[in-house]
Amino acid sequence: xxxxxxxxxxxxHAIEEIALSRGHHIVCKIDKDNQxxxxxxxxxxxxxxxxxxxxxxxxxNYRRSxxxxxxxxxxTTGWLKHxxxxxxxxxxxxxxxxxxxxxxGVNIFFALNRYLAKIMDQFPxxxxxxxEVHHIHKLDHPSGTALTLVNDILKEINRKxxxxxxxxxxxKQIEINAIRKDEVPGxxxxxxxxxxxxxxxxxxxxxxxxFALGAVIAAEFTYGKKGFLTMQDMLPFLK
Ligand SMILES: NC(=O)c1ccc[n+]([C@@H]2O[C@H](COP(=O)([O-])OP(=O)(O)OC[C@H]3O[C@@H](n4cnc5c(N)ncnc54)[C@H](OP(=O)(O)O)[C@@H]3O)[C@@H](O)[C@H]2O)c1
Numbered sequence: 281x282x283x284x285x286x287x288x289x290x291x292x293h294a295i296e297e298i299a300l301s302r303g304h305h306i307v308c309k310i311d312k313d314n315q316x317x318x319x320x321x322x323x324x325x326x327x328x329x330x331x332x333x334x335x336x337x338x339x340x341n342y343r344r345s346x347x348x349x350x351x352x353x354x355x356t357t358g359w360l361k362h363x364x365x366x367x368x369x370x371x372x373x374x375x376x377x378x379x380x381x382x383x384x385g386v387n388i389f390f391a392l393n394r395y396l397a398k399i400m401d402q403f404p405x406x407x408x409x410x411x412e413v414h415h416i417h418k419l420d421h422p423s424g425t426a427l428t429l430v431n432d433i434l435k436e437i438n439r440k441x442x443x444x445x446x447x448x449x450x451x452k453q454i455e456i457n458a459i460r461k462d463e464v465p466g467x468x469x470x471x472x473x474x475x476x477x478x479x480x481x482x483x484x485x486x487x488x489x490x491f492a493l494g495a496v497i498a499a500e501f502t503y504g505k506k507g508f509l510t511m512q513d514m515l516p517f518l519k
Pocket of ligand 1: 286287288289290291292310311312332333334335337341354355356357358379380381382383417418491
């Protein structure tokens, strides 16, 4: 496949390495300083663009890709207020694959989190809290992955109605503690705690390879498809 990279930072580099090892061609790399390449023939002819940039610029990158009729796979987090616009664009013929986390392990963890929440809805003695730890360069908080986890919990647990970062004001809230430390690629924990014990599930990413591999496999999955795609389309057995 002809892949364009939008954003050539930590994830852009990791994706390039995996894409090349799977026989793909990187036809274009767009970073902050060569924005005019959105107009290039190489970009227009790409089969897919893989976008990992920053929360504030992602939406304009999606618009520019759609204008060039290039499908987008994006892992940038922190832009979801624009989701309705992207879903509308997909209804009008564009293609977009979004995952708050592309790693297979995290998506197994998401399934486990949903299953555990269904059980724990029946055990009100347990309170719930979450923690996420990431490297100090991460711009958004809580992480997109933490938001996926907490929103899935809120769908299942009737005694909770919202989340809050830091200390809560009501028993109905789930506290999320977002910690920024060193070069940590990403740790997420969900804990249920009663007076007698605690149950904690944790995903701990050892490096960025799992995210990068998932993004390249998502690009392969996107090829030839139309519309708005997610990991649940790609991994239906984890629904
Ligand atoms: N979904 C997932 O599985 C997953 C996994 C890991 C990370 N993420 C998310 O992916 C995003 C990127 O992470 P990262 O670790 O790769 O960050 P990073 O190392 O900071 O890379 C971001 C890159 O985007 C560039 N950039 C800034 N503005 C741009 C623009 N307008 N057009 C094109 N490129 C632009 C930056 O350039 P400068 O350095 O010159 O500013 C930088 O090279 C973050 O939102 C992160 O939370 C998602």
